[in-house]
Amino acid sequence: DADVTQTPRNRITKTGKRIMLECSQTKGHDRMYWYRQDPGLGLRLIYYSFDVKDINKGEISDGYSVSRQAQAKFSLSLESAIPNQTALYFCATSDMDTGGNEKLFFGSGTQLSVL
Amino acid sequence: AQTVTQSQPEMSVQEAETVTLSCTYDTSESDYYLFWYKQPPSRQMILVIRQEAYKQQNATENRFSVNFQKAAKSFSLKISDSQLGDAAMYFCAYRRHTGNQFYFGTGTSLTVIP
Numbered sequence: 001d002a003d004v005t006q007t008p009r010n011r012i013t014k015t016g017k018r019i020m021l022e023c024s025q026t027k028g029h030d031r032m033y034w035y036r037q038d039p040g041l042g043l044r045l046i047y048y049s050f051d052v053k054d055i056n057k058g059e060i061s062d063g064y065s066v067s068r069q070a071q072a073k074f075s076l077s078l079e080s081a082i083p084n085q086t087a088l089y090f091c092a093t094s095d096m097d098t099g100g101n102e103k104l105f106f107g108s109g110t111q112l113s114v115l
Numbered sequence: 116a117q118t119v120t121q122s123q124p125e126m127s128v129q130e131a132e133t134v135t136l137s138c139t140y141d142t143s144e145s146d147y148y149l150f151w152y153k154q155p156p157s158r159q160m161i162l163v164i165r166q167e168a169y170k171q172q173n174a175t176e177n178r179f180s181v182n183f184q185k186a187a188k189s190f191s192l193k194i195s196d197s198q199l200g201d202a203a204m205y206f207c208a209y210r211r212h213t214g215n216q217f218y219f220g221t222g223t224s225l226t227v228i229p
Binding site for chain 2: 033035040041042043044045048050056058059088090092101102103104106108109111
């Protein structure tokens with residue numbers, strides 16, 4: 001089983017609809033992230049959370065919200081989807097050691113299309 | 116925000132040959148981490164190699180090695196004896212030592228020609 005699981009794998013929705021992307025992890029990591037990937041733009045950070053009570057905006061948080069329901073679960077919501085939110089969305093986790101070393105572990109992504 | 120630049124949108128290499136992917140970054144920090152991630156057609160992002168800026172020795176992982184030039188702010192990835200399974204999108208990434216974010220480049224699509 002995957003350590004970082006994203007659902008759904010693919011989703012097509014219509015403009016104006018509310019949609020939630022879910023992420024769960026079995027790695028026991030405190031840190032969780034949501035990124036979006038667009039062709040030619042790489043990965044950009046939407047939101048991140050370092051524990052259940054900690055939520056932080058990334059560089060492109062407008063139009064998105066998140067919920068950290070538990071250490072293992074971090075969901076991303078689009079309250080009213082628009083076509084330019086069509087992208088590949090990644091959830092990631094990480095665990096930082098005392099030396100400051102940190103690695104990201106990614107889910108397999110959710111391809112979202114907003115029509 | 117930090118800037119990570121991958122100037123080669125696409126690269127190709129013959130099977131068994133060597134290819135180098137370029138990455139430059141902009142920072143005023145002296146302590147940071149650099150990464151190369153691979154994204155095959157399966158979409159999964161896989162860590163290939165990591166370099167700590169305070170280490171002068173270039174990181175190596177089997178057929179993958181880096182050329183880290185700190186003064187030039189350059190971090191290239193060399194893939195030796197290229198295999199068909201190396202075909203993927205490769206992303207360079209940066210994280211400040213005390214930072215909270217990873218910054219990614221725009222990616223280089225590598226094709227391996229049989």
